[in-house]
Each structure stands twice: as C-alpha cells, then as structure tokens.
Amino acid sequence: MLDVAFGSVPTPVGDVLVAVxxxxxxxxxxxxxxAVRRRVLDRLGALEADDPGRARAAREEMAAYFAGRLRRFxxxxxxxxxxxxxxxxxxTLHETVPYGRVTTYGGLADRSGAGVPARAIGSIMGGNPIPIIVPCHRVVAGSGLGGFSxxxxxxxxxxxxxLEGYLPPTLDWTL
Structure with a gap:
C-alpha cells in the first residue's frame, strides 16, 4: 500500500504542508x-508513513524558498x-515559467498545446495539488493578477x- 510522509514549514503566509x-x-x-493530512491520504488511498526523514528535502527547499534563498525547486x-x-x-508551467516571471492563462493554454481555453487553465490552476513548487501563482490574467485559491x-x-521580485514590495511587506 502507498504511504505518505508529511512535513510542515512555518512561512509568512502560514504553515505550508508537504506530502511525499x-x-x-x-x-x-x-x-x-x-484534516488537511486526512484529505491527502483519502485522495491517494494511502496510509501515513512514520518516516519524517522522507519529507526533509522538500521541507528544506520550501523553507529556503520562503527565506528568499531558493529560486528553483x-x-x-x-x-x-x-x-x-x-x-x-x-x-508545462513547472518547466517553462521560472522564478520571478509570469505567464497569462491564455499564454499557458497556448504554450501547453492542451487545446483548452484560458478559462480551463484557471480551473486547472485551482486544482493544482502541488502549489508553490508547481508555481500556479505565476499564472496571471491578461488584465491583472487573476484569482488564487x-x-x-x-x-x-x-x-x-x-517575494520573487515580479511585483514591487508595498510599504508593509516583510520577508
């Protein structure tokens, strides 16, 4: 049976969970x-692994990203x-849109060759099971930031x- 190890990283946007x-x-x-861990396990039909070391590299990379020291997972x-x-x-998003850059929903639709409209790309971004590492936050609307779930x-x-330098910091922004 599949098993999943979990780890959590405190970040300025709240705790971020990694499942490995x-x-x-x-x-x-x-x-x-x-509840969050149970949803992941249920979606996978998996058990929780008693192996915190398995999630170590993902936790370390996530922490380095949020500290501004990692640009590529x-x-x-x-x-x-x-x-x-x-x-x-x-x-396609993961492989072609680097740190500090963005693409539009329509641009990603074209680049991926998936044959779906921009609106469908938005739904795919909303269902991304690996946000941050697979950077759905780098997909924006043609007229602004667009949504984010x-x-x-x-x-x-x-x-x-x-954090990635695409947007200028506001006066209250802190790392």
Whole structure:
C-alpha cells in the first residue's frame, strides 16, 4: 500500500504542508493539520508513513524558498493526483515559467498545446495539488493578477510574486 510522509514549514503566509511518497512530492498545501493530512491520504488511498526523514528535502527547499534563498525547486515530483490534461498543463508551467516571471492563462493554454481555453487553465490552476513548487501563482490574467485559491487567496499570490521580485514590495511587506 502507498504511504505518505508529511512535513510542515512555518512561512509568512502560514504553515505550508508537504506530502511525499516514495516517488516525490505528491501534494503541498497552505495550512496543516489532521484534516488537511486526512484529505491527502483519502485522495491517494494511502496510509501515513512514520518516516519524517522522507519529507526533509522538500521541507528544506520550501523553507529556503520562503527565506528568499531558493529560486528553483529540485525535489522530485509525484504527479499521480493529476489527470493527463492537468499533468500536461502543470508540467508545462513547472518547466517553462521560472522564478520571478509570469505567464497569462491564455499564454499557458497556448504554450501547453492542451487545446483548452484560458478559462480551463484557471480551473486547472485551482486544482493544482502541488502549489508553490508547481508555481500556479505565476499564472496571471491578461488584465491583472487573476484569482488564487491557496492560502489567503489573491493576497497570498501577491505575496509570492513580491517575494520573487515580479511585483514591487508595498510599504508593509516583510520577508
């Protein structure tokens, strides 16, 4: 049976959970707690692993990212919570939109070759099981930031894009 190791990282946008299988990071989440972990386990039909070391690299990279020291995640990913369409679009995003850059929903639709409209790209971003590492926050609307379903919504998106230098910091912004 599949097992999943969990780890959590305190960040300026709240605790961020990483869930790791033997293949790689299968999920991340804004927020942590028994209910969040149970949802991941239920979606996977998995058990919780008693192996905190398995999540160590993902936790360390996540902490380094939020400290402004990491620009590219290198931990392996486990895409099993994505459909083939999601995998194509999210994989394209992960591989082609680097730290500090953004693309539009329509641009990602074109770049991925998935044959879906920009609105569908928004739905795929909202269902991203590995946010931050697979940077759905780097997908914006042609007329502004667009939406964001992680953390505190668009404010979390704004914070992440400010961290990456895409948006200028506001007077109250802190790392």
């Amino acid at each position: 299988t033997g293949q790689g990071v299968v999920a991340t989440s804004f927020g942590d707690g028994p 290198t931990v392996p990913l486990d895409w099993r919570l994505t459909s083939p369409l999601q995998r194509r679009v999210l994989g 992680g953390g505190e919504g668009v404010e979390s998106k704004r914070w992440l894009l400010t």
